[in-house]
């Protein structure tokens with residue numbers, strides 16, 4: 001079996017999807033899991049990007065339907081988590097408004113992240129390393145701080161934390177281990193980025209959000225496609241089983257091999 005076939009199988013990607021039935025299947029999945037877990041709703045970090053917009057739309061449908069079905073309240077809580085000032089924070093509010101989210105809250109991670117960075121820099125100094133955290137290292141602290149606040153809020157309100165990881169990120173391990181990768185449930189897991197955008201369109205996510213340049217937003221100017229060296233069009237083609245240039249396969253497969261540890265159980269003995 002080619003490596004491309006193997007990766008497609010492991011990540012569970014299908015070459016084509018029907019938006020309506022995909023939405024139905026994923027909403028039902030969230031509902032069934034909520035009932036099984038006895039939780040009172042779902043929590044989703046809303047960044048202003050398309051992945052969290054789609055995940056939030058699925059959550060809102062699931063909790064609205066369950067509330068009617070079970071005759072009691074179920075909540076989708078959207079959490080805006082800027083690091084100090086977030087340039088595109090208005091996009092998060094646009095998403096929440098377009099989806100009709102009744103429950104949203106803003107929690108700034110700026111002070112907490114800076115405090116951790118400072119403590120770490122004292123430790124580095126004690127080790128004889130006189131420097132600031134790298135922008136990548138501090139970026140991972142931001143992702144983990146978002147996760148920490150999400151879990152604190154989820155615990156207090158009996159909610160499950162929803163992730164936005166999808167196959168186009170999973171292939172490259174393009175998330176922070178125990179940061180945005182640490183969640184209770186992942187309703188986009190088997191979709192390519194192209195398919196996420198297809199669902200976004202079907203779910204009524206505003207075009208301005210669907211057309212945004214994908215970014216983790218962890219440092220100024222960061223763009224997913226630049227960092228990965230592969231466009232999401234090529235990435236989606238590869239995962240949907242189409243032929244791509246050899247250098248594209250090679251790059252994706254290198255990312256995949258390098259990040260096996262992120263998709264595996266914790267090694268132990």
Ligand SMILES: Nc1ncnc2c1ncn2[C@@H]1O[C@H](COP(=O)(O)OP(=O)(O)OC[C@H]2O[C@@H]([n+]3cccc(C(=O)O)c3)[C@H](O)[C@@H]2O)[C@@H](O)[C@H]1O
Pocket residue numbers: 139140143169173174175176177178179180215216217218224227261
């Ligand atoms: N072989 C191995 N077995 C077990 N563990 C291993 C390991 N190699 C590294 N590790 C551990 O993993 C750590 C590195 O992993 P990690 O901390 O994730 O760091 P890393 O993979 O270097 O960075 C995360 C990547 O995801 C991107 N990202 C992050 C957050 C959000 C988004 C987004 O799209 O929104 C994207 C970010 O731009 C960056 O490219 C190491 O410090 C080490 O602790």
Ligand SMILES: Nc1ncnc2c1ncn2[C@@H]1O[C@H](COP(=O)(O)OP(=O)(O)OP(=O)(O)O)[C@@H](O)[C@H]1O
Pocket residue numbers: 044045046047048049050051052053079080081082083086146164180213214215216217224
């Ligand atoms: N500023 C933020 N506020 C709240 N949640 C955030 C923020 N930044 C990241 N997140 C959470 O981390 C997840 C991963 O970010 P990621 O950039 O992959 O998705 P996105 O921003 O929704 O879409 P895109 O990849 O197109 O930028 C988001 O979906 C969201 O749940």
Ligand SMILES: [Mg+2]
Pocket residue numbers: 047049214215216217
């Ligand atoms: Mg983003």
